Amino acid sequence: MTVRGVAAVAGVECSKLLAQLKLRLLLAVCAAAPFGFAVVVLIQTSLPTDTLFGRAVKDSGLAVSLVILGFAALWGLPVVSSIAGGDLFSAEDRYNTWKSVLTRSRTRMEIVTGKLVAALGVSFLAVLVLALSSFAAGILLIGAQPIVGLSGVLLSAPDASVRIGLAWLSVVPPVLALTAVAIVVSIVTRSSAAGVGLPVLAALAMQLLALIDGPELPRRLLITSAFGAWHGLLADPPFYGPLFDAMLVSAGYAAVALFLAYRTLRRREIGG
Amino acid sequence: MLEYSLQVRGVSKRYDGIDALTDVDLAARPGDVHGLLGPNGAGKTTLLRVVLGLVRPDAGTVRLLGADLDAGSALPDAVAGFVDTPAFYPYLSGRANLALLDRLDGQDRRDRPQRVDAELERTGLASHATLAVGGYSAGMRQRLGLASVLLRRPRLLLLDEPTSGIDAAGARDVRAIVRQLAGDGAAVVFSSHDLDTVEQVCSTISVIDRGRVIFSGSIGALRAIAPDDCHVLRTSDDGRAVRIAGSAGGVRVMPGKADSLVVCADEGALDRYVIALGCGGVAVRHLERRARSLESLLLELTGVPSAHPVPSPAPGSVPDPSLAGA
Numbered sequence: 001m002t003v004r005g006v007a008a009v010a011g012v013e014c015s016k017l018l019a020q021l022k023l024r025l026l027l028a029v030c031a032a033a034p035f036g037f038a039v040v041v042l043i044q045t046s047l048p049t050d051t052l053f054g055r056a057v058k059d060s061g062l063a064v065s066l067v068i069l070g071f072a073a074l075w076g077l078p079v080v081s082s083i084a085g086g087d088l089f090s091a092e093d094r095y096n097t098w099k100s101v102l103t104r105s106r107t108r109m110e111i112v113t114g115k116l117v118a119a120l121g122v123s124f125l126a127v128l129v130l131a132l133s134s135f136a137a138g139i140l141l142i143g144a145q146p147i148v149g150l151s152g153v154l155l156s157a158p159d160a161s162v163r164i165g166l167a168w169l170s171v172v173p174p175v176l177a178l179t180a181v182a183i184v185v186s187i188v189t190r191s192s193a194a195g196v197g198l199p200v201l202a203a204l205a206m207q208l209l210a211l212i213d214g215p216e217l218p219r220r221l222l223i224t225s226a227f228g229a230w231h232g233l234l235a236d237p238p239f240y241g242p243l244f245d246a247m248l249v250s251a252g253y254a255a256v257a258l259f260l261a262y263r264t265l266r267r268r269e270i271g272g
Numbered sequence: 273m274l275e276y277s278l279q280v281r282g283v284s285k286r287y288d289g290i291d292a293l294t295d296v297d298l299a300a301r302p303g304d305v306h307g308l309l310g311p312n313g314a315g316k317t318t319l320l321r322v323v324l325g326l327v328r329p330d331a332g333t334v335r336l337l338g339a340d341l342d343a344g345s346a347l348p349d350a351v352a353g354f355v356d357t358p359a360f361y362p363y364l365s366g367r368a369n370l371a372l373l374d375r376l377d378g379q380d381r382r383d384r385p386q387r388v389d390a391e392l393e394r395t396g397l398a399s400h401a402t403l404a405v406g407g408y409s410a411g412m413r414q415r416l417g418l419a420s421v422l423l424r425r426p427r428l429l430l431l432d433e434p435t436s437g438i439d440a441a442g443a444r445d446v447r448a449i450v451r452q453l454a455g456d457g458a459a460v461v462f463s464s465h466d467l468d469t470v471e472q473v474c475s476t477i478s479v480i481d482r483g484r485v486i487f488s489g490s491i492g493a494l495r496a497i498a499p500d501d502c503h504v505l506r507t508s509d510d511g512r513a514v515r516i517a518g519s520a521g522g523v524r525v526m527p528g529k530a531d532s533l534v535v536c537a538d539e540g541a542l543d544r545y546v547i548a549l550g551c552g553g554v555a556v557r558h559l560e561r562r563a564r565s566l567e568s569l570l571l572e573l574t575g576v577p578s579a580h581p582v583p584s585p586a587p588g589s590v591p592d593p594s595l596a597g598a
Contacts, residue, residue, distance in 0.1 A: 004378060005346075012372050019364060096359040100420065103324050103353060104376045107346045266343075270326035271287075 001109040009106055009114020010121070013088065017122055026083055030126050034134035038064050038141040052231070053147070060145040061138030062160050066234070068134040069167055073227035077127065077175050078203035084122040085182035086195030088115050089265075093190040098270045112265050116183065116258065123179040124172060131168035135161075153236040163238070167230035170243055173250035174226035178203065180257035181223075187264050220245055223253050274338050277302050277428040277459035283322055283332030285483075292318045293483045296332070300459040300476075302427070305450055307474035308463035311574050315483040316463035320355050320432050323461075337428055349377070353430030357437070358417025362406030366397055366416050369405055373420050391419040396445060410437035418446065429453060431462035435469055447473050467570070481574040494573075503542065505533045506558035507549065516552050520545045526571065532558070 017023045041047075041057045041064065048054035052070045056063035072080075092098045101111060138144075144157045155163065178199055186195025206224040219225060226246030232239040280298035284291070293315045300306045308316045321327040323334055325341055334341040336351045360369040370388045375381065392398045395415040400408070408416065414437050421429060434450075435443040443466065450460050450473050464470050470477060471491060479487040479494070487494055505525075507513045510533055517525040522541030528534040537545060549556055 008376055008378050012376050015372060015375075016361060016364070019368070095361060096356075097361060099324075099326055099355055100359055100373065101376065102326060103347055104373060105346050105349050105378060105424075106376055110346070269328060270321065 001107055001113065005106050005110035006114045006117060009111050010117040011114075013115050013118030014121065017084075017088070017118060022083065023122065026080065026126060027129055030080070030130040031133045034064065034068050034130070034137040035141070037068060037134075038137040042141060052150075056147055057138075058142065060147040060157075060160075061140075061142030062135075062144060062147045062157065062164060064138030064142060065131070065134040065164050066167070068130070069164075069171070069230065072130060073171060073224075074207065076130070077171060077227060078178055078200050078224075080126045080130075081123055081175050081178035082182045082196045082199045084126065085119040085179035086186045086197075086199060087192040088119045088186065089183060089261075090186040090190050090192040090195050094192060098268075102270060108266055109262070112262055116180075116261070119179055119183055120176050123175050127168065127172055127175055131165075135164065149236050150231060150234045151236040155234075155236070163233045167233050170230040170233065170246065171227055173247050174223050174253075177223055177226075177250035177253035177257070180254040180261070184257040184261045184264070187261050221249055223249060226250050274302060276300065276335070277304075277337055278323065278430075278461060279333075279335040280319070280323060281333050281335075283319070283329045283334065285318055285322060285327065285329050291483045293322070293329070296480070296483070296485050297488070298323075298461070298478055298485065300428070300461050302457045302459055303454050304459045304476060305454045305474045306459070306461045307470040307477040308461065308480060309467075309470060309477055309570055310463075310480035314480045314574070316480055317355050317432050318483075319480065320353065320430050320461075320463060323430055324351075324353050324355065326355065348428075350425065350427040351430075352421035352424040352426035352428075353432075354417045354421060355432040357410060358413055358420065360405045360413065360416060360420075363404060365402050366405055366408065366412075366419075367392065367401040369416065370420055370423060374423050377424060379423075387423060391422045394422065394449070395419040396442065411439060411442055414438050415442060418449065422449070426453070427458045429458055429460045429462075431460070433464055433466075434462055435464065435466045443469060479570060479573055486573055501538075501561060502534050502536045504528055504558065504560045504562055505535045505556065506531065507533070508555040508557065509553075512552060512554050513549055516548050516554065517545060520548050 038061070047057060048067060051067050053063040053066040057067055092101060102108065106114075144161070146154050146156050147160045149155045149160075149163075181202070182195055182199040185198050186192065189195065189198075203224055206222040210219050210222055210225060225242075226249050229242035229246035232242050276299050278298065278300040280296060283293055283296045283298075285293040296315070296319060298306075298308075298319065308319065310316050318327065322329050323336070323341070325343075325345065325347060328343050336348050339348055360366075361372075364372070367388055370391065371384055374384050374388060379387070389398065389401070392401045395418050397412065397415050397419060400412060405413065405416065414434065418431075418434060421431070429450075431450075434446050438446065447469055450462070454460055454473075454475075474491065476488070476490050477494065478485050505513070505528075510531070513533060514525050517523045517535070520541070521544075523535060523537040523545045526534045526536070535542065535545065546556055546559070
């Protein structure tokens with residue numbers, strides 16, 4: 001396996017992904033939705049008070065990014081992960097193109113790794129676009145006023161901005177882990193519907209499980225718990241324990257998923 | 273210089289308890305055009321899948337341009353091929369598909385557009401280059417498949433039914449390309465049901481039946497081992513003629529082209545059959561000896577293998593195209 005080979009595969013996969021309407025649509029939604037949300041906040045009288053930082057959205061544009069992050073962690077990011085990873089491999093089964101791809105000058109390891117890099121890159125790109133867009137929407141449409149953190153302490157705009165950036169960064173590991181899960185589901189089932197749908201359903205099921213009373217450890221092992229680890233960053237002083245847990249859990253999910261992905265594809269025979 | 277571009281030794285493959293390939297040997301030298309013939313399900317495509325690394329053999333070895341093919345390894349740069357109908361991304365144009373495959377090969381991107389366009393031109397797809405492949409006909413996909421393998425400038429080319437679904441002009445182009453590649457020193461192995469193409473372009477052939485190579489050598493050598501002459505027969509009642517053949521010894525009758533029958537028999541048996549037809553009230557309107565076609569030879573080899581045993585390569589050996597079948 002060579003870096004050049006992996007880069008060639010990743011480049012090809014990125015070209016294919018960007019040529020697809022669904023990915024362009026996903027990125028467009030990530031870019032436009034925060035502005036739509038900010039406009040709705042401006043024109044309506046009630047506030048999303050049941051959401052973290054929902055009460056603050058009219059007082060500080062910075063809260064817009066945090067509200068969107070909270071909502072995305074529940075719904076949007078699992079969907080982004082699944083769309084990025086759930087179709088990349090099974091599309092080769094659907095179009096019957098494995099035989100075209102595997103008869104070029106690339107090893108199977110290079111092909112799998114290149115596709116992984118592309119899928120993870122697309123997931124990261126979607127999170128980045130959503131983060132930048134939500135931040136810009138809040139600042140441009142509402143303003144960069146100071147915001148009250150989760151400990152009740154007023155955070156200056158620059159301080160809050162840094163923390164918000166780190167909060168968005170903290171959801172990258174679970175997004176990548178869930179992308180890896182979507183990838184392995186799509187490889188094993190050879191179905192894009194399963195690859196996209198099952199990880200989303202699994203994420204929803206984990207969120208329901210998290211609501212059930214029980215021991216703490218299983219709850220911390222749920223990948224969806226990692227999506228909420230950023231809360232500690234908005235406290236004063238910030239606490240980082242959940243972030244480390246989230247990184248470990250994400251790494252665990254990703255490692256298992258990628259091992260299964262490599263193993264399955266290495267053994268696969270491309271029959272008729 | 274390599275003696276063999278392709279060497280397959282003792283390859284076996286089993287699927288769900290069925291032997292798809294059994295101890296198959298195959299060899300092609302630089303400049304050879306080697307045809308793979310056999311009925312549907314004989315194992316031709318499975319063999320090509322093994323050679324292209326898409327399927328792992330249960331036993332045996334494959335050497336491509338002198339290098340062993342390992343599981344999961346990349347296909348050597350100068351080896352190319354396709355199996356079944358070539359498949360592409362339907363939402364991309366033919367040109368974009370080729371460019372992606374060229375990029376996957378790691379070729380120099382500076383002259384990629386020229387290289388891609390040259391192969392599109394060579395395969396007759398230049399005017400459809402910007403159309404999405406989803407709108408291509410089966411023949412156009414076949415041409416695009418050929419263009420995609422030619423991009424690799426192959427010294428060993430493996431093609432599965434390359435003229436399938438292509439019109440007469442396209443088939444002629446394929447034959448010309450194959451001849452040109454072989455003339456430049458490449459080895460070409462292709463499976464085909466298009467026997468005319470095989471007879472026109474192949475220097476050697478292998479006949480596969482039920483996963484085994486039952487003949488490997490030149491077409492001339494195959495003809496030499498054919499046991500009986502065949503005749504074209506036209507009668508006043510083909511149905512009765514076939515029934516009478518059933519009771520006549522040493523005669524085999526098969527449907528021929530254009531309301532005719534093909535009769536395979538030695539001279540004595542043929543004489544008795546013609547007399548029996550007359551006695552049975554069937555008029556013989558036309559009886560003509562013809563050179564044995566590859567088609568009837570193959571039917572004989574694969575249809576009644578036990579009646580006419582033919583030489584097969586020795587176990588574990590690579591058949592020498594210049595000697596096999598002799």
